Amino acid sequence: MARLPVYLQILVDQAEAGVANISSEGLAELAGVNAAKVRKDLSYLGSYGTRGVGYEVDYLVYQIRRELGLDHDWPVVIVGAGNLGQALAGYGGFTDRGFPVAGIVDIDDDKVDTVVGGARVRPLDELPQIVAGRNVSIGVIATPPASAQDAADRLVKAGVTSILNFAPVVLSVPIGITIRKVDLAVELQILSYHEQRRATAQSGGQLHAVPNEPGRGATA
Amino acid sequence: MARLPVYLQILVDQAEAGVANISSEGLAELAGVNAAKVRKDLSYLGSYGTRGVGYEVDYLVYQIRRELGLDHDWPVVIVGAGNLGQALAGYGGFTDRGFPVAGIVDIDDDKVDTVVGGARVRPLDELPQIVAGRNVSIGVIATPPASAQDAADRLVKAGVTSILNFAPVVLSVPIGITIRKVDLAVELQILSYHEQRRATAQSGGQLHAVPNEPGRGATA
DNA sequence: GTCAGCTTGTGAATCTGTGCACATGTCTCT
DNA sequence: AGAGACATGTGCACAGATTCACAAGCTGAC
Numbered sequence: 001m002a003r004l005p006v007y008l009q010i011l012v013d014q015a016e017a018g019v020a021n022i023s024s025e026g027l028a029e030l031a032g033v034n035a036a037k038v039r040k041d042l043s044y045l046g047s048y049g050t051r052g053v054g055y056e057v058d059y060l061v062y063q064i065r066r067e068l069g070l071d072h073d074w075p076v077v078i079v080g081a082g083n084l085g086q087a088l089a090g091y092g093g094f095t096d097r098g099f100p101v102a103g104i105v106d107i108d109d110d111k112v113d114t115v116v117g118g119a120r121v122r123p124l125d126e127l128p129q130i131v132a133g134r135n136v137s138i139g140v141i142a143t144p145p146a147s148a149q150d151a152a153d154r155l156v157k158a159g160v161t162s163i164l165n166f167a168p169v170v171l172s173v174p175i176g177i178t179i180r181k182v183d184l185a186v187e188l189q190i191l192s193y194h195e196q197r198r199a200t201a202q203s204g205g206q207l208h209a210v211p212n213e214p215g216r217g218a219t220a
Numbered sequence: 221m222a223r224l225p226v227y228l229q230i231l232v233d234q235a236e237a238g239v240a241n242i243s244s245e246g247l248a249e250l251a252g253v254n255a256a257k258v259r260k261d262l263s264y265l266g267s268y269g270t271r272g273v274g275y276e277v278d279y280l281v282y283q284i285r286r287e288l289g290l291d292h293d294w295p296v297v298i299v300g301a302g303n304l305g306q307a308l309a310g311y312g313g314f315t316d317r318g319f320p321v322a323g324i325v326d327i328d329d330d331k332v333d334t335v336v337g338g339a340r341v342r343p344l345d346e347l348p349q350i351v352a353g354r355n356v357s358i359g360v361i362a363t364p365p366a367s368a369q370d371a372a373d374r375l376v377k378a379g380v381t382s383i384l385n386f387a388p389v390v391l392s393v394p395i396g397i398t399i400r401k402v403d404l405a406v407e408l409q410i411l412s413y414h415e416q417r418r419a420t421a422q423s424g425g426q427l428h429a430v431p432n433e434p435g436r437g438a439t440a
Numbered sequence: 441g442t443c444a445g446c447t448t449g450t451g452a453a454t455c456t457g458t459g460c461a462c463a464t465g466t467c468t469c470t
Numbered sequence: 471a472g473a474g475a476c477a478t479g480t481g482c483a484c485a486g487a488t489t490c491a492c493a494a495g496c497t498g499a500c
Contacts, residue, residue, distance in 0.1 A: 002406075004409075005406040005410065006403075009389075024477075024478070024479095032390050035459095036479095036480095037459075039477090039480085040458085050466065051465040052478080053477070067413070074411075083307045084311060087303045087306065090303045094404070117303075138411050162415055169233075183226075184314070184402070185317040185319070186225040188319045188358065191358050192288060192294045193224070194382055195289055243448090244447075244448070256449095257487090257488065259449065260450080260487095269449080271446080272495070272497055273497070274448085
C-alpha cells in the first residue's frame, strides 16, 4: 500500500516529539486521510492496535519498517550526473532514510571524476561493478529522455530489479522488474490543469482538494 | 485526468517522429495502458477520433494542450535554494514544457544573490513581489521539512493557488488551494517494499510465482 | 456501389477502493 | 466489580475507475 510510507513519516515525527500512543483518528488527521482507511491499512499488517487506547507509535514504526523492507539499507545507484542526478546524489534525504548512494555514473567523460554530494562520478561502463560490488538492487534514472531506455537496459543487465525513473519517457523492461516513474513536468501539468479549470469555472465551479494519485508505477 | 500529460508526452514524440495518425491501440501500447481506457479518456475531451483511421496526432496534441491549460506558459516560483531547489531551477525540462522559473527565493542570506540555473536567488521577503509581478499561480516547495509549512503559508498569502511540495511533510492549506506532493524517499520506499516482497517470496520457498501487480498506467 | 476490414465511442459488467456503522475489546474511575 | 468512555477491527454498501464487447462509422478496393 502506497500510504504506508506516509504513515511511517508521520509516526517517526511523532515518536521524536515524544508521543507514545496514537489513535487512528489522530494519525488520519495528520496524514490527511480518513480514520477508517488508516485502520484498514494498519489491520493489513496485523492487529497491532489496542482497543480503547490506539497504536503504540514505536511498535507501529517497527512493523511498518519491517513490512516496507526498511530494516536494512538499500543502496541505490544513480545513472546520469546532470542537474537532477547531482541534486539527488547530494540530497541528504536519501541516505538519511535508508537509501545510501552506492555510486553515480555518467556517459559523459567531462563529468566523470567530478565529485558531487560526496560521491565521485564514475564512467557508465563501471555500472556492473558498482551494482555487483555493493549488491545494489535499486537504480535511479536521471538521464535525458533519449538515454533513459539505454540506462534502463544497462541497469537490468547489471542485475538491478527496481528502477526509479525521472526521465519523461515510458520505459520497457523485462517482466519481474519494478518501475516507478516520477515526471516533474507532469506534476506541474496536472497543477496547470487545475489552474485552468479554476480560471474557466468562473461561474459557481466547486473547488475541491485534489489528492495525489496513489500507487503509480507497475511491476512488469 | 492524470493520464493526459502522459499521452501528451507520447503524442509530441510521435509528432516529431513524423507520425500523422495514431490508433487508440497504438497509443495504449506506448503508454502502457489499456486501449479502451485511452478511448474513454480521449472521448472525455470530445469526439476527436475518426473511426477506421484513428486520431490525428497534431490535432490531439492541440486539444490536450488546451484541456490542460498548456496553451500559454505558467511561470513558477521556487521556495528553497538547496540542492533540490537549485536542480529544479536549472532543470531545462521545466522551461521547455511551459513552466518558466519566475524566481527562486531562500531564507538563508548566504544563498541570496548566488546564481543558479540562470536565476538569481532572492530573499524570501520578496516572494510577494515576484508572485504579483509575474502573475505566478504555481509555487514549488523545495525547503527542508521544518520550513515547508511556513513556505506554504507564504505562498498562499502571496496569491499562489497551486503548490508542488517536495518536502516530506503533509501541508495544510486553505480550501481551494491545489496541492501535489512528491516525496522522493517515499518513491524509494515503495520500491524497497517490492524488493522486500521479492526477497521473502524467494527464501520462503513458495511454489507459485510472485504475484506481480498488473501493469497499470501512471498516476499520481 | 457495395463489401470487407479497421477503429472509434459507449453501454454494461466488473473490479477496486472508500467510508460508514457497529460489534468487540480495553481502560479508568468509583 | 461494574459501568461508562473510548478506540480498534471488520461487514457492508456505495462510488469511481477499469475492462469488455459491440454497434456505428469511416476508408479503400474492386
